Amino acid sequence: MISLRSKRNSEGSLAKKGERPSSHVRPGVLGLALSLPPLLLVGVFIGLPILIGLTFSLGFTAGPNRVISIIGQQIHKKSHWWGTLQAYSDVLHDSRFRGDLVLTIFVTVLSTTLVLLLALAIALYQRLIGGRKASVLVTLSIVPLFVPVVISAWAIHTFYGGDGFMRTFFSHFGINFPTLTSTPSAIVIGTVWTSLPFAILMISSGLQAIPDALIESAKDCGASSLRVIANILIPLAKTPIIIAGSFTSIGILGSFTIPLFLGPNQPTMLGVEISNFFGSYNRPQQSLVMAFIVFAIASGIAVMYVRSNVKSAKESGRL
């Protein structure tokens, strides 16, 4: 009622005065104009380099790619009007790349699953039981958000290293704890560590939004705790869970510092290999090909994210 009246009033005053600063500019135009600066920044410094990089990976070695083509090794020049797929074939036939790809996908899937399970367990505990212990759990899992990734990688490196805490501590009980640093396990530990806060924040806020009454009434009808979780809580928090999953997996897929500090030299994750190929091996074309392959996988995950958002917006009547 109030809002209706005030709307009429404001329209009335608009008609009377006949001028408001923005009434000359259509909101569509203004909105577009306001969003231009970040768009320009993204376009020039992300879009353009990616586009130039794409042409380079396809063998266009002239123009902006001239210098890099002279410096780099094993450069393939285009053989058709549209370029060549030689660099892509190089990479796909490289056994080293295949090992990296397998490790990257393995770490991404395993770490994302672990992060989601851990975040879900903590968020569910917070939603259903609550109390001081729940806030201790949530606070603990937010801590990594505030530790720079270079530090966390190095801290985990020393903690699980040959003379690290785990080995030191267990050696006093006569247990020979394995050195995890420089193994795929350490990458998983590191990525779970750094990805946990975002997943917790997403999922816990999704679960908090579910009304108590819904849970209570299901319990009153005789539903077990497990049934409440499986049939009410998880389905209703599906969108935040998918958002958490997609952001986590995209982040892990392209991660660099964690596998660099914690992983084995060979095979390594693609983020590190992209950097190796660009720098140490001086094979920029192949390096970019790998970046595009990672991007292709990430885009698949991104599509899932966007579709889930659109679907949830439709269901709640926002679209």
Added chain:
Amino acid sequence: MLKKFKFGRIGINLFIGLLALFILGPIFWLAVHAFAVDWHYPDLYPSGVTLHWWSKVFLDSALSTAIRNSLIISPIVVILSMVICLPAAYAAGRMNYFGRKAFMIGVFSANSFPKIGLFAAIATLYYALNLMGTFLGVVIVQLLGTIIYMTWIPAAAFAAVPRNLEEAARDAGANKFTVFRTITLRMAMPGILVAIVMSFLASFDEAQGSYLVGAPAIYTMPTEMYSLVQNYPIQVAAVFSILLALPSVLLLGLARKHIMGGQLAEGFQLK
């Protein structure tokens, strides 16, 4: 608290203990090294306590330059990011213009290109624009990582401000600017604050792009850390880590309530 939900007390205590070991263990282990004279496996304690490594860091000109660079660059990045992104965030949150959704998704997909690949690709452009090894070059590379926070989170915060409150203020005679300043901006402030904190952390922590673009002319704290862990004893890296984590911990105190209150989560739901 909801009734009828039970959970073993021992189970939950054990879980808290393990999570604390998992999360805090590595940080504490590294932090105590900053005060250790020396530490040999498998001793449980270091051979002595010292502040020697702290003076080493502060007296080393390369390390203190890196600290200064970081403390200058990150605030500039955050302010630039606010100037560039906040108007766009307001538009995305409040106006239904053509291309709004494309804008949000565009920012997101730019963010899902592997950063390391982007930095490899950006070199060509940087050489062409003479940005390699420059202050501005490092600022821009760090700016790129803040865009998603500075657009998405404030957009959700602006969208959540109730319109009828603004209209009521207008009816009461407040002019447009006053309404924006005292109602819209004030109510969106927690979201903007979270965006500022996240952007600052993104910039302050950014290592790979800054290294590729800045080194060897400009080192920031995280890029210095790469060489530090290879060339210095672990104690020096530990001191440096504590210094590097300080701003983040301070910001945690500032924004913890809002971040855990759902401002961050709200910002990542595409609407």
